[in-house]
Amino acid sequence: MAYADQKMSSNKIVALVIVALIHVFVGYALVTGLAYEAAKKVISKVTTVDIKEEKPKEEEPPPPPPKEDVPPPPIVAPPPPININPAPPPVQTVNIAPPAPPPIAVPVAVAPPAPPPPPAPSKARGASVKGGWTSRFNQEYPARALRDEKEGRVGVRVGIGPDGKVTSCSVTSSSGTPDLDQAACAGMARFGRFNPAVDSAGNPTSDSYSTTIVYKLS
Structure with missing residues (x-):
């Protein structure tokens, strides 16, 4: 029984709390709704102000300016007529003398140069x-060639100085016997005497002379 009573008392408390909350909510809703309506009416009164726009007064046009005495425009004379075809300038004639004829070249006889x-x-x-x-070559016959009875012809070429003496000798044609060849050049150097050669001015100069020496037993 105590437990049942306790449960019923708690349910009452909960019901009372719920009822109280409902009253609070309803009162809050009423209060806020009334306040919102009052504020809305105040705002509408404040914002809805009739402003009458005044029309601007029309300005009267200014009086016209007084007329001044304007002088008449000056009289302009027409320009003088212009002669489009002016008279041509006078032509001056100048007498130009004809050019002088070119000079005529006259051939001049030139004497031929004198021959050198x-x-x-x-x-x-x-x-x-x-x-x-x-002739002295036979007197100086080589002894061996004489003993062997050798004969022959030796062609020689000698160099001659400005004094007419023999300066060199060479055999141009051999006799076939060396003793005779050697004797020919030796005899030319020993016995040969020449008149020296001279140049175009007559001065003695070097020259050469070719001859043949004949060795023959009598």
Whole structure:
């Protein structure tokens, strides 16, 4: 029984609390709703103000300016007529003398140059044999060739100085016997005497002379 009473008392308390909350909610809703309506009416009164726009007064037009005495425009004279075809300038004639004829070249006879003088006769000449010394070769017959009875012809070429003496000798044609060849050049150096060669001015100069020495037993 105590438990049942206790449960019923708690249910009453809960019911009372719920009823109280409902009353509070309803009162809050009423209070806020009334306040909202009152505020809405105040705002509508404040914002809805009739403003009457005044029309601007029309300004009267200004009076016209007084008329001034304007002088009449000046009279402009028309420009003088212009002569489009002016008279041509006078033409001056100038007499120009004809050009002088070019000078005529007259051929002038030119004497031919004098022929050069003939050259002076040349005094040049070659060396020549002086005296009869060629016969002495048989007197100087080589002893071996004489003993062997050798004969022959030896061609020699000798160089001659400005003094007419033999300066060199060479065998141009051998006899076939060496003793005779050697004797020919030795005899030319020993016995040979020449008139020296001279140049075109007549001065002695070097030259050469070719001859043949004949060795023959009598």
